[in-house]
Amino acid sequence: MSNLNLYENMLSNNVKNIEISGIRKFFNKVSKYEDVVSLTIGQPDFNVPEKIKESMIDSINQNKTTYTSNAGIEELRLEISKYLKEMKIDYSKEDICITVGGSEGLMSVFTAIINEGDKVLIPTPAYPAYESIVKLLGGEIINYPLNSDFSIDFEKLKELIKNQKPKVMVVSYPSNPTGAVLTKEQNDKLHDILKDEKTIIISDEMYSSICFEKEYNSICQYKDIKDKTILVGGFSKMFCMTGLRVGFVCAKPSFMSSIMKVHQYNVSCAPSIAQWGAAEGLKSCMDDVEFMKDKFKERGEYVYSRLKKLGFEVYKPKGAFYIFPSIKKYSENSEEFSERLLKEAKVAVVPGSAFGDGGEGYIRISYAYSMDQLKKALDRMEEWLKSEF
Ligand code: PLP
Numbered sequence: 096m097s098n099l100n101l102y103e104n105m106l107s108n109n110v111k112n113i114e115i116s117g118i119r120k121f122f123n124k125v126s127k128y129e130d131v132v133s134l135t136i137g138q139p140d141f142n143v144p145e146k147i148k149e150s151m152i153d154s155i156n157q158n159k160t161t162y163t164s165n166a167g168i169e170e171l172r173l174e175i176s177k178y179l180k181e182m183k184i185d186y187s188k189e190d191i192c193i194t195v196g197g198s199e200g201l202m203s204v205f206t207a208i209i210n211e212g213d214k215v216l217i218p219t220p221a222y223p224a225y226e227s228i229v230k231l232l233g234g235e236i237i238n239y240p241l242n243s244d245f246s247i248d249f250e251k252l253k254e255l256i257k258n259q260k261p262k263v264m265v266v267s268y269p270s271n272p273t274g275a276v277l278t279k280e281q282n283d284k285l286h287d288i289l290k291d292e293k294t295i296i297i298s299d300e301m302y303s304s305i306c307f308e309k310e311y312n313s314i315c316q317y318k319d320i321k322d323k324t325i326l327v328g329g330f331s332k333m334f335c336m337t338g339l340r341v342g343f344v345c346a347k348p349s350f351m352s353s354i355m356k357v358h359q360y361n362v363s364c365a366p367s368i369a370q371w372g373a374a375e376g377l378k379s380c381m382d383d384v385e386f387m388k389d390k391f392k393e394r395g396e397y398v399y400s401r402l403k404k405l406g407f408e409v410y411k412p413k414g415a416f417y418i419f420p421s422i423k424k425y426s427e428n429s430e431e432f433s434e435r436l437l438k439e440a441k442v443a444v445v446p447g448s449a450f451g452d453g454g455e456g457y458i459r460i461s462y463a464y465s466m467d468q469l470k471k472a473l474d475r476m477e478e479w480l481k482s483e484f
Pocket residue numbers: 137195196197198199222267271299301329330331337340341342
């Protein structure tokens with residue numbers, strides 16, 4: 096046996112069972128072609144707000160470059176607590192741990208909770224990290240279906256909870272990849288279903304700052320289920336600081352002490368300078384956040400109306416910066432469709448299948464790109480559809 100095979104056989108089985116993200120796979124393909132308009136990733140095209148940049152430069156000059164406490168700087172945890180209170184979500188600074196982006200937040204939370212064989216309810220379609228993390232930890236994934244507007248199919252959910260007794264349920268709104276949010280009534284229903292169950296709720300609210308509805312609704316707003324609700328959030332999208340890697344986890348002490356252990360041994364703390372930047376952002380850059388949200392809303396409406404005119408069946412996004420049109424009338428296979436769109440029309444999107452079984456038959460378009468790029472991509476799609484279908 097060659098050394099290569101020997102070492103391959105020694106790798107973790109759980110790691111062998113997961114693949115690199117389908118989003119990245121398609122993003123990486125783009126560079127193989129010339130003159131492609133890429134609408135693949137969730138990278139806002141705005142710069143980090145100036146005051147955040149200035150505060151980070153000041154922090155470097157003041158040598159705030161040491162480890163912070165494991166939970167993160169108190170100033171930022173306090174600002175997060177205030178930010179959440181404005182959305183009627185109540186966590187004190189002691190309930191908050193600053194993480195290395197939302198990604199580390201998710202990984203630390205799941206690692207703290209999941210034992211081999213534990214059942215985890217995950218929506219489909221959904222952000223791919225949930226399934227991969229649960230597989231990595233040896234948990235069992237149970238997908239729950241969504242309605243045609245990507246809200247939760249409550250009857251099926253009730254059935255799954257009754258029959259499967261899952262340990263954890265993941266809720267993810269505003270949604271990547273669908274742009275859906277839940278209404279107050281839908282959250283009330285979800286709360287009714289979960290309130291007497293033992294199931295732990297992990298709510299990924301990475302796009303909390305990009306919600307186009309007047310009111311922000313979240314399952315974390317219900318005080319009587321606070322003990323079993325964990326919120327994961329972050330600043331990658333809010334302040335366009337994807338590379339600065341700051342996120343957060345909110346949970347009551349029964350979970351937080353375990354989450355902190357994982358977080359501590361994994362990363363010690365989030366990057367100090369970026370933490371100071373995020374704290375400044377929450378103090379003085381919420382107008383920038385509002386400005387960007389309005390721009391995303393405008394772009395979402397533009398893409399939605401163009402897709403509608405082209406004849407796509409598509410749900411109007413209510414948050415985040417993604418739209419998820421059905422391509423079923425053109426193809427059963429979203430990977431093949433996206434591949435052709437890339438090669439023939441020079442437009443890159445992500446196949447819906449990258450977001451799980453429920454994503455097949457759809458494509459995800461990110462509209463975190465300039466209007467010029469969006470217009471160019473949609474013009475190309477229009478031409479291509481006319482000539483090919
Ligand atoms: N959760 C969702 C729904 C996301 O879309 C993302 C990133 O795209 C993350 C979590 C991870 O966020 P971060 O880039 O801060 O690690």
